[in-house]
Amino acid sequence: MKLIEGGSGIPPEPDWSAVFPGRAKSIAADRANATRYWHDAIADLRATEKLSVVNGHALQRLVIAYILYDRAAVEVIREGPIVPAPRTKTPMHSPWATAMRDASRMANAIEAELTLSPRRRASGGKVNRRSRKPGASDQYLKSVPTENNDDEK
Template sequence: MDVIDGSGSIVPEPNWGLLLTDELEVESAREYWRLVTTEMRERNILSPINRHSIQRLIMAYVMFDRTSRTVAEQGPVLKPKRGNPKSIARMNPHYTAMREAGADADRIEAELGLSPRRRNAAGKIEKKAKVSRASDAYLKPVSK
């Protein structure tokens, strides 16, 4: 699927339907992919080697969105169960997962040069032309 003109040949988009079951999350992942690859292509830092890092970034975004919805409904601290005198309030596991997904996204954004602080550190991809040297003509491959 070539969502962005010219970027599908550089970095093909994953099949989100194989990784995610919720159709809204699949659409969200496609939109995140479009935003990230467009940004990287415009800044000339999009490379095929970054495909899996971009995929991990998108999955971190989706996991953050998923867990943040649950935390918004339940809160960061789960209340003790009623009627159980030994029950105590505890951290919502979704809150922990949300924070970890956010930290993962921050780290990957920095590695890819997408975070505002690291934008200037990301080097542009330079396409090097093959330079012929005199030694190239000296030794030629021998076929058997």
């Protein structure tokens, strides 16, 4: 029997090769980091009983925000927060620093929405798991003891 993701309240992991296309080493690293971030967030939401299939897209946006932050942070570390303007060469704020700040704000907002941050964790309610009511087909599919099988033992 093959387990289908999503049936147990776990959103299916996105295809990161479609989200981050390309063959560069940095893209492959982004995909690996995305998988790690995804599984960390899933584990955290599962531990606090707040994981639901409907959180899948918000989790994807969170992972993308993390990756954008990581990319921008590398460039800010390499170039510095102040860079020369392309034409005038006067000092200006790095566009990467702005992108890093925006990605951080985006991640903070999504973390709050998902109650991932410890400060907001108490405010989110738990996801109620409803048990499945047995139907008529469940009775139909049950094994019935007969003289030819060993169910009577």
